[in-house]
Amino acid sequence: DAKTTQPTSMDCAEGRAANLPCNHSTISGNEYVYWYRQIHSQGPQYIIHGLKNNETNEMASLIITEDRKSSTLILPHATLRDTAVYYCIVRKWKTSYDKVIFGPGTSLSVIP
Amino acid sequence: DTAVSQTPKYLVTQMGNDKSIKCEQNLGHDTMYWYKQDSKKFLKIMFSYNNKELIINETVPNRFSPKSPDKAHLNLHINSLELGDSAVYFCASSQEGPTGQNYGYTFGSGTRLTVV
Numbered sequence: 770d771a772k773t774t775q776p777t778s779m780d781c782a783e784g785r786a787a788n789l790p791c792n793h794s795t796i797s798g799n800e801y802v803y804w805y806r807q808i809h810s811q812g813p814q815y816i817i818h819g820l821k822n823n824e825t826n827e828m829a830s831l832i833i834t835e836d837r838k839s840s841t842l843i844l845p846h847a848t849l850r851d852t853a854v855y856y857c858i859v860r861k862w863k864t865s866y867d868k869v870i871f872g873p874g875t876s877l878s879v880i881p
Numbered sequence: 882d883t884a885v886s887q888t889p890k891y892l893v894t895q896m897g898n899d900k901s902i903k904c905e906q907n908l909g910h911d912t913m914y915w916y917k918q919d920s921k922k923f924l925k926i927m928f929s930y931n932n933k934e935l936i937i938n939e940t941v942p943n944r945f946s947p948k949s950p951d952k953a954h955l956n957l958h959i960n961s962l963e964l965g966d967s968a969v970y971f972c973a974s975s976q977e978g979p980t981g982q983n984y985g986y987t988f989g990s991g992t993r994l995t996v997v
Contacts, residue, residue: 803985812885812971812988813924854922860985868937871916872923 778876787844791857806853887989904972913955916971
């Protein structure tokens with residue numbers, strides 16, 4: 770089973786910030802939070818990841834709560850091209866041996 | 882340049898046939914994966930190879946056999962295809978940094994397999 774829970778779907782007006790929440794209450798100390806998105810039926814695309822500090826890159830910002838049990842992905846100015854399924858996963862920092870499950874994610878619809 | 886490429890993109894075949902899906906990555910990553918995406922949009926890992934060595938082998942039927950001739954290639958061969966094998970199969974790769982940190986997956990564009 771996936772270690773994260775996300776709302777099934779969300780809408781966002783074009784040009785506004787999209788805030789996508791994720792709960793990961795069983796996260797352990799050596800696990801990072803990663804966000805990916807899948808546009809239509811393409812392969813998932815990496816967005817951002819973090820451990821405990823807030824992170825920002827050219828695509829998005831990641832806010833992680835102090836207890837690390839939840840996080841929020843922020844797309845500051847959503848465009849129609851941001852319509853996709855967004856996956857939040859947790860993964861150990863130091864191994865490729867993790868049996869990660871993506872899904873089902875949040876289906877974000879950006880509305881004109 | 883395509884970082885992780887899979888072929889074919891679409892595959893329609895009859896029950897009982899044997900088919901292969903090929904994957905190549907030009908990122909120099911050490912680890913490659915096969916994921917299966919079901920109709921409910923869950924992506925579940927099937928296999929993982931690190932430097933040509935099998936490190937994850939999830940509970941999949943032994944009709945599925947991965948092969949990694951070198952660390953840039955990971956192919957998936959499926960024998961005696963069944964209706965339930967219909968899904969989208971994604972190849973991915975990842976790399977651990979000098980101190981072991983993982984930079985996440987790079988996925989291919991997927992192979993939509995339809996068994997009729």
